[in-house]
Amino acid sequence: MSVTRRDFLIGSAALAAGATVTTPFLLPKFHSDQRPNRSRVAILHARQYSNHLDQILAAGLRLFPINVRGKTVVLKPNLVDYIPSNAINTHPLLVLAAVESFRRLGAKSVLVAEGPGHQRDTQLVLSQSGYEQYLRDEKIRFVDLNRDQLIRTPLRASYTGMKDLWLPRTMLEADFLVSMPKIKTHHWSGVTLSLKNMFGIVPGARYGWPKNILHWKGIQESILDLCATVPIHFVIADGIVAMEGNGPLNGKPRPLGTIVLADDPAAADATCARLMGFEPSRIVHIREGSRFLGNASPGLVDQAGEILTAPTSPFQVVPEFQHLHAFRSAHRLTGGETQISRWKW
Amino acid sequence: MTTDPIVLSDLLAELALRQLPCGGWAALASSSQPAIEPTCYSALALDSAPVGDIARAQDFLLRTQNPNGSWPVFPGDDQEGGWITSLVVMALRDLVPAIPARLQGFHWLLNCAGKEANWFWKWKFRTDDRHVRFDPDKYGWPWFPDTVSWVVPTAFSILALNQIPCSCGGLEQIPFRVNRGIEMLMDRVCPGGGWNAGNGVVYGAALAPHADDTAIALLALRDRAEDPVVQSSVGYLERTAPALTAPCSLAWAILALAAHRRAIASLRTSLIARPDLSSIEDTSTLALACLALDYRRTLSAFGVTV
Numbered sequence: 001m002s003v004t005r006r007d008f009l010i011g012s013a014a015l016a017a018g019a020t021v022t023t024p025f026l027l028p029k030f031h032s033d034q035r036p037n038r039s040r041v042a043i044l045h046a047r048q049y050s051n052h053l054d055q056i057l058a059a060g061l062r063l064f065p066i067n068v069r070g071k072t073v074v075l076k077p078n079l080v081d082y083i084p085s086n087a088i089n090t091h092p093l094l095v096l097a098a099v100e101s102f103r104r105l106g107a108k109s110v111l112v113a114e115g116p117g118h119q120r121d122t123q124l125v126l127s128q129s130g131y132e133q134y135l136r137d138e139k140i141r142f143v144d145l146n147r148d149q150l151i152r153t154p155l156r157a158s159y160t161g162m163k164d165l166w167l168p169r170t171m172l173e174a175d176f177l178v179s180m181p182k183i184k185t186h187h188w189s190g191v192t193l194s195l196k197n198m199f200g201i202v203p204g205a206r207y208g209w210p211k212n213i214l215h216w217k218g219i220q221e222s223i224l225d226l227c228a229t230v231p232i233h234f235v236i237a238d239g240i241v242a243m244e245g246n247g248p249l250n251g252k253p254r255p256l257g258t259i260v261l262a263d264d265p266a267a268a269d270a271t272c273a274r275l276m277g278f279e280p281s282r283i284v285h286i287r288e289g290s291r292f293l294g295n296a297s298p299g300l301v302d303q304a305g306e307i308l309t310a311p312t313s314p315f316q317v318v319p320e321f322q323h324l325h326a327f328r329s330a331h332r333l334t335g336g337e338t339q340i341s342r343w344k345w
Numbered sequence: 346m347t348t349d350p351i352v353l354s355d356l357l358a359e360l361a362l363r364q365l366p367c368g369g370w371a372a373l374a375s376s377s378q379p380a381i382e383p384t385c386y387s388a389l390a391l392d393s394a395p396v397g398d399i400a401r402a403q404d405f406l407l408r409t410q411n412p413n414g415s416w417p418v419f420p421g422d423d424q425e426g427g428w429i430t431s432l433v434v435m436a437l438r439d440l441v442p443a444i445p446a447r448l449q450g451f452h453w454l455l456n457c458a459g460k461e462a463n464w465f466w467k468w469k470f471r472t473d474d475r476h477v478r479f480d481p482d483k484y485g486w487p488w489f490p491d492t493v494s495w496v497v498p499t500a501f502s503i504l505a506l507n508q509i510p511c512s513c514g515g516l517e518q519i520p521f522r523v524n525r526g527i528e529m530l531m532d533r534v535c536p537g538g539g540w541n542a543g544n545g546v547v548y549g550a551a552l553a554p555h556a557d558d559t560a561i562a563l564l565a566l567r568d569r570a571e572d573p574v575v576q577s578s579v580g581y582l583e584r585t586a587p588a589l590t591a592p593c594s595l596a597w598a599i600l601a602l603a604a605h606r607r608a609i610a611s612l613r614t615s616l617i618a619r620p621d622l623s624s625i626e627d628t629s630t631l632a633l634a635c636l637a638l639d640y641r642r643t644l645s646a647f648g649v650t651v
Contacts, residue, residue, distance in 0.1 A: 118541075121556075127590040148372075209497070215492075
């Protein structure tokens with residue numbers, strides 16, 4: 001078979017056109033790979049919210065080679081709204097324990113920062129959820145991220161197609177950012193853990209309440225762009241009383257008796273998902289985040305503290321997220337809980 | 346004993362101190378970045394006060410208008426504009442040189458609508474995306490273009506457009522848009538009264554109303570006071586307001602309940618009794634406290650007749 005010059009030119013043009021169309025889909029959408037070689041996660045047992053949480057947390061933090069001496073530590077809890085008896089927000093006693101722990105570790109300053117996504121009156125959320133009193137008594141500075149000074153910030157990933165976002169100065173200037181999510185299900189994103197918790201840094205004054213533009217650009221995509229741009233250095237996840245069902249606001253409290261610490265947000269969220277009875281790789285932002293934000297594979301995570309166990313019954317979710325449930329491959333152990341190794345992930 | 350006038354004059358003095366050299370105010374006392382929302386509330390609060398440079402504030406607002414007639418959230422922001430436009434046209438209401446700028450602002454508001462106003466999204470919300478209960482035929486205004494309608498921007502836009510005495514000169518759509526906005530608010534009320542941020546029911550679960558969102562919606566619905574939806578929402582606010590612990594929500598509740606001719610004396614007492622009122626970090630809240638204490642003038646500025 002002979003190839004004429006005309007055939008060659010047509011073939012080359014077709015190849016070039018194909019490459020032009022497909023290359024954007026093949027290229028990574030993140031600017032840099034932030035994954036550490038190995039990650040560390042610790043699961044701490046805490047039956048209830050009490051004044052002893054600082055001791056539990058201090059012991060847990062000693063499992064990590066953290067150096068915050070002379071640094072500005074920003075704690076970002078999950079404070080969305082307040083509904084009596086609903087486990088919506090990161091509990092203030094856990095945040096207080098974290099403040100005390102980082103102060104003892106020599107941090108220059110420890111502040112709490114959040115931009116509630118649903119309620120415009122931040123002070124009302126602080127007051128109703130019990131934060132106001134603790135912040136005042138312990139002289140802890142709080143920054144309302146919905147109204148903080150803003151800096152136009154180029155995004156370091158391109159999942160949403162947005163080039164930049166106006167983000168709060170406090171978050172951009174933090175030396176050590178700690179994401180402190182409530183372990184919850186979420187009716188739009190499946191779960192809301194340390195990565196999704198970063199929606200709270202997007203300023204309501206600029207993007208509205210809720211931050212609706214992120215919903216339209218894609219929740220999973222927005223999580224990835226945000227977390228690529230403002231890296232999380234540490235995670236303290238509140239699973240003492242978590243939430244299942246129609247989260248993030250109207251789900252049911254689900255006692256889990258657990259605090260999850262991690263030096264890697266993807267590892268933290270994958271671990272939390274397993275604790276909820278979910279398969280992490282079925283959660284889009286965890287799966288995609290494990291390509292560049294951190295390690296979700298158990299083989300790359302050093303586990304400390306309690307043994308990772310899945311619940312007897314997985315967390316309830318809205319029908320659209322039933323596929324998140326991990327399925328059992330072996331018999332259940334006696335004693336109410338099943339060791340994670342006996343689940344098929 | 347501290348009285349309303351003494352507290353009010355102290356708060357206004359504090360507000361005047363926070364005015365930036367550019368004429369605007371920052372959102373937080375610790376910030377130096379001027380922003381439009383706190384500037385609007387502050388300009389309204391200081392309108393007839395002997396302190397503060399109101400002319401400089403108004404000039405700041407005029408200088409920051411976008412070429413398309415809208416206002417940004419702060420100087421230097423992207424220029425597509427947002428909900429704040431409705432607040433600015435009210436803050437500049439008595440300023441004759443601001444008439445052309447306000448008209449441009451009104452035109453922008455008329456052209457801005459929640460995404461569900463578009464036939465495609467209307468169809469999608471009717472057929473596919475049905476977890477949030479609402480009627481997409483009833484739309485209002487978004488916080489920012491290319492998103493759906495929400496309660497607060499819709500209520501502010503209704504208040505702003507109601508200030509135009511006639512619907513002529515390209516503003517013929519005002520009655521239609523105002524009515525659509527009112528229908529949207531009525532449609533998205535929470536079961537039992539009051540408003541959440543945008544909708545009353547999501548995934549079959551009733552959302553709890555927010556006091557501030559409810560109050561702002563009730564200001565916009567003052568002319569529908571006899572409607573059962575409005576009455577149940579006023580009832581919710583009356584029950585909730587005495588327990589409000591935050592001055593921002595309390596201030597909005599005072600304004601809305603005053604507009605609906607409900608008793609507010611005890612709420613005003615609660616507001617002025619707060620020991621830390623003048624040291625509030627959030628400047629909009631500080632200005633709103635002033636506006637609530639001077640509620641008759643404020644309601645007049647919002648075009649709400651009592």
